[in-house]
Amino acid sequence: MAGGNFYDRADEPATLYVVQNAARKALKVGIANRDRIDGRLREHVRYGWTTELTLDFEKGHQALQVERAVIAFLRSCGVTSCLPQYDMPQGGYTETFAHSDIADFHIEDLSYLAQLATRLVHRANSPLHAHVLQLLELGDAMMSYAKESRKEEARELWEVLRPAMEETIRALGGE
Structure with missing residues (x-):
């Protein structure tokens, strides 16, 4: 400039x-x-x-x-x-x-x-994009824990991930 x-x-x-x-x-x-x-x-x-x-x-x-x-x-x-x-x-x-x-x-x-x-x-750069990236990271971590037979950690992540995914679906106009 x-x-x-x-x-x-x-x-x-x-x-x-x-x-x-x-x-x-x-x-x-x-x-x-x-x-x-x-x-x-x-x-x-x-x-x-x-x-x-x-x-x-x-x-x-x-x-x-x-x-x-x-x-x-x-x-x-x-x-x-x-x-x-x-x-x-x-x-x-x-x-x-x-x-x-x-x-x-x-x-x-x-x-x-x-x-x-x-x-x-x-x-x-939208908040939705950042939110979805966070959900994907949680999902990846959960899958990693499950593959490593760390079932308790995977279950704990699922308890965080599932409501966040449901909230995202509602926000996007889903059921």
Whole structure:
């Protein structure tokens, strides 16, 4: 992030954005803290970029996780070209994708990829996900105890696990 250190404020709300520059045939994914997003986008507009998508996050590290996932996925698919640093006086050139027309890569693709990664990150950081992981860990421990013939410990875990599983089913609208 130009003009600031995003990592110092990664626990604060942030916005992931997708912009494009038709003249340079380039796309970009980026992040900014929520209180700085308007200024960041204005900076890009000043240099010929248009905002195509913004996605809000409660925590900046979640936005960073999505940005890294999108960039890593694209790089793994062979999209390697980025704009040179001198073409991005506002910063962020390493998160650009140059010559998108040659790669037959479009803004809709980048936006869709960012939205999908966002849904996955939001789900992975949800209380339900954390609860289900805890249930799975308890279940694994119970099975381990049972296999080791530690039946009393397995029974004690089952007494904790069963009501928690029933509560989860009720919370999800089951019977």
